[in-house]
Amino acid sequence: MEEAINKEERSLNFLEEIIEEDLKAGKYEQIITRFPPEPNGYLHIGHASSICLNFGLTKKYPGYTNLRFDDTNPVTEETEYVESIKDDIRWLGFEWKHELYASDYFDQLYAFAVALIQKNLAYVDDSSSEEIAAMKGTPTEPGRDSPYRNRPVEENLELFAKMKAGEFADGSRTLRAKIDMAHMNMLMRDPILYRIKHAHHHRTGDKWCIYPMYDFAHGQSDSIENITHSICTLEFVPHRELYDWLIEKLAIYPSHQYEFARRNLNYTVTSKRKLLQLVNEKHVVGWDDPRMPTISGMRRRGYTAEAVREFCDRIGIAKRENTVDIGLLEFFVREHLNRIALRRMVVFDPVKVVITNYTGDEEILTSENNPEDPNGGLRDIPFSNELYIEREDFMENPPKKYFRLAPGQMVRLKSAYIIKCEDVMKDADGKVTELRCTYIPESKSGHDTSGIHVKGTLHWVSLKHAINVEVREYDRLFKVEDPADEEGDFKAYLNPDSLKVVTTAFAEPALKTAKFDERYQFLRKGYFCLDRDSSPSGVIFNRTVGLKDAWAKESKKR
């Protein structure tokens, strides 16, 4: 209820404003949007933003969203990508009305081209790619007409049919719109509509050897599907003039294009070409490497769909260039995980603790699964006289405000007892091998009558009950904010410490039954999830994101 009120109070973005005006004016009864990926790579966080926008709009307003694969370039597109894209959209929590392909419209598009030729608004050009480029002019100089520009309609028709019939070699001819070679907008200087590519298409096979260009496919597909609001990114602004021109000349359903600024995230790259390089050159283990900004990477890392959606929602959309701090994404991930993650204890870098006055063999203690969730229940944790704590939780000569273990100092073991460090054992190199401690029997968690108050609480595991697990700790993939903007190869700026593997961490036994769909908070460490590389013989956890660490900040100041 409260949430609904908050949402209504949130102001509209510029697209919502346009839609509300359109709806109010009775221009449309419902709106239809589309998400139009090209199946030549995996979806990334930028696409997530577009997905949330397009699908979100038709959740908020009457209408629906189509999934349309923009598959007009057979040489780069593959069915493998189609499947991953569908998985990613579903994982994000959205469902499309129709699954469509631009290639579904190849016959229709061909007919549109013929119609344009008949209206003397398109012609077959025999010029080479280089010649066309040379005649194109520059942003400051007008172009020149092609010598083939004034071919008779009949000849164009015949030539275009022969292009389709496969009588010409790749690149030997194109179909061009006849607009204006002196136009200020370079895209209006007789843009190429069709090119010859004798290539196998992932859906239409070898039926076609001519394929429409983006500008002659996208807007037309929108129109065929009666898309009301065709939303794309800013770099397509100059295309809008051509988009509208083609729809007008073809006299087809007038879809409209609107542009917003793509979201950029710092410390990563989102160009498909660059991501592909990282995968192909094995800088990461694959498209779903947890360090990748891909949706599959974020999913494997343990980000939740809720968190990603909330992020996309809260950063909003606008028309200005922007770079969003990756820390903001992490904030939403923590916010969600804090609510749902089961608390567990795992010691990454152990040092042994012996409780010298613990007379029993062992006992079973309990601890809450999630202090944020009153209905989360409890779990059992075995306690014994031999424990592991984190090596960094002990210091022989602690600085001020160090609340952890030190000679003569006391700390609480989470959900167990208060212990006091009595003696430090070291090896020949001076490395601490064992801490001899005493415990306060009356300080048992939940039944503490000791009256002792300690500042520090540590996580721990019982040595003989602990299970061995592998932990993969991830950090940002790049060490600079904008790798693409730096001098030279962007790969020179990869963060060499983006993955740290701890192969011998010790986990409390409750983690034996860890499940893939559960999220965990390893106390004082961060949020973790089971990696898909896990097997019964080798349990592997990914660090989704660390906890905020005030002590790390405090100690850095010194």
Next chain:
RNA sequence: UGACCCAUGGUGUAACGGUAGCACUACAGAUUUUGGUUCUGUCUGUUAAGGUUCGAAUCCUUAUGGGUCAACCA
């Protein structure tokens, strides 16, 4: 030396001619059996110069800065 798009704290985004707000970050404090969470408070902003107006972040002009456009890619 063109056309088009854009300009609000460190970041992202509101304010639709009438009190510059929200979130994150940073900082300070309270609470805490996670140095987590939660709570309270503080710092920081309308690119500039003119104009219109009783009143301008908002409208106009110019300047400045950033982005896009010369793929048979999308």
